[in-house]
Amino acid sequence: QRLVRLLHEMPKAELHIHIEGSLEPELMFELAAKNGVALPYPDVEALRAAYAFHDLQSFLDIYYAGASVLLTADDFEAMTFAYFERAAADRVMHAEIFFDPQTHTARGVPLDTVFEGLTRACARAERSFGITSGLILCFLRHLSEEEAFSTLEQALPWRHQLLGVGLDSGERGNPPEKFARVFAKARALGLHLVAHAGEEGPAEYVRSALDVLHAERIDHGVRSIDDPELVQRLAREGIALTVCPLSNLKLRVFDRLSEHNLAVLLRQGVKVTVNSDDPAYFGGYITQNFVETFEALPQLGVDDAYMLARNSFEASFVSPERRRQMI
Numbered sequence: 010q011r012l013v014r015l016l017h018e019m020p021k022a023e024l025h026i027h028i029e030g031s032l033e034p035e036l037m038f039e040l041a042a043k044n045g046v047a048l049p050y051p052d053v054e055a056l057r058a059a060y061a062f063h064d065l066q067s068f069l070d071i072y073y074a075g076a077s078v079l080l081t082a083d084d085f086e087a088m089t090f091a092y093f094e095r096a097a098a099d100r101v102m103h104a105e106i107f108f109d110p111q112t113h114t115a116r117g118v119p120l121d122t123v124f125e126g127l128t129r130a131c132a133r134a135e136r137s138f139g140i141t142s143g144l145i146l147c148f149l150r151h152l153s154e155e156e157a158f159s160t161l162e163q164a165l166p167w168r169h170q171l172l173g174v175g176l177d178s179g180e181r182g183n184p185p186e187k188f189a190r191v192f193a194k195a196r197a198l199g200l201h202l203v204a205h206a207g208e209e210g211p212a213e214y215v216r217s218a219l220d221v222l223h224a225e226r227i228d229h230g231v232r233s234i235d236d237p238e239l240v241q242r243l244a245r246e247g248i249a250l251t252v253c254p255l256s257n258l259k260l261r262v263f264d265r266l267s268e269h270n271l272a273v274l275l276r277q278g279v280k281v282t283v284n285s286d287d288p289a290y291f292g293g294y295i296t297q298n299f300v301e302t303f304e305a306l307p308q309l310g311v312d313d314a315y316m317l318a319r320n321s322f323e324a325s326f327v328s329p330e331r332r333r334q335m336i
């Protein structure tokens with residue numbers, strides 16, 4: 010109906026998308042065959058059937074295995090451009106894209122190959138669809154800070170193609186503090202800073218992402234709800250949360266979408282945005298996230314749709330001029 014059409018057609022920015030999480034099973038099998046990489050599933054159907062997760066780690070195991078088919082710059086370009094085609098259909102005007110270099114360098118894929126493929130796709134998306142984008146290099150938090158430093162060092166020749174750095178992978182037991190020094194280095198380089206926090210981990214990790222890492226946005230952040238003082242602070246300081254409802258559902262952060270706290274956070278004045286996280290694994294791209302969330306939370310209406318879209322532009326790292334163009 011009218012609301013669904015609005016959610017589909019309204020211009021939006023996507024601020025939380027792991028590009029490796031946009032790799033659809035069909036392309037995964039195509040690349041596996043081309044590159045002679047064996048997948049532990051016989052076909053697309055068997056692979057999709059394995060997408061029944063019970064927590065973050067059970068997803069990450071399959072997600073890192075899926076990325077093993079990516080070998081050449083063309084592979085990274087194909088995956089990334091396929092995401093942009095979906096994004097264009099969802100009226101995404103601007104995307105800030107996460108990638109996990111350590112997943113690839115650990116397999117012997119050079120960082121240059123990753124950057125080459127991603128940057129080519131980003132340039133082509135701007136020409137083809139007018140979508141602007143930026144790349145956010147994520148450190149894997151289950152690895153050491155030393156390894157994160159080495160990754161940042163290797164990325165320095167590409168720093169002008171980088172919008173910022175982020176922090177992802179298994180949250181529990183890997184607090185933001187573990188990466189204080191490497192984030193300080195990235196900050197000194199003038200990079201933007203974001204971090205996953207308060208997805209499976211406690212509200213305390215959201216606080217330390219802000220206070221210790223100086224993160225400008227919090228990815229997920231839904232566990233902030235356990236700390237009312239923190240929620241007030243997020244609202245007061247205009248700190249955006251990049252919320253991913255279908256991800257939270259699939260990884261059992263919430264048992265049902267109707268139990269999601271997105272609307273509560275929004276009503277408390279928090280700058281909430283809606284995003285897709287790993288759309289090939291979680292059952293939908295950004296518009297699907299909007300539509301299912303609005304269906305599950307009847308207190309959300311047209312005004313909220315506009316507010317969530319406006320929040321996505323305001324929380325993005327684009328220049329004010331480009332922002333005026335988009336809205």
Ligand code: ES4
Pocket residue numbers: 027030065072177178179205208256286287
């Ligand atoms: C992720 Cl949903 C999620 N959480 C943390 N790290 C990730 N990497 C890819 N998807």
Ligand code: ZN
Pocket residue numbers: 025027177205228286
């Ligand atoms: Zn994420």
